[in-house]
Amino acid sequence: MKRIEIGAHIVRDPEVCHGQLTFKGTRILVESVLGYLAHGRDVDWALNEWPRLSREAVQEALQLAADALIERHCRAA
Secondary structure: OOOEEEOOOEEEOOOOHHHOEEEOOOOOEHHHHHHHHHOOOOHHHHHHHOOOOOHHHHHHHHHHHHHHHHHHHOOOO
């Protein structure tokens, strides 16, 4: 596997966190941030918890997750 840039803020790099999706320039897992948001935390909490994250990066992750859900379950019907 090689490094894949997904959007402006997300990357999949086999040399960082075993190739899991992370926010560029960090070891912050996209899955972790989205999980906290899904369980009631808000974006401001995430930005406080991970100061290296930007609001734009979190918003991109949310948009990509929403797009994937719609693509998988709405357009396939």
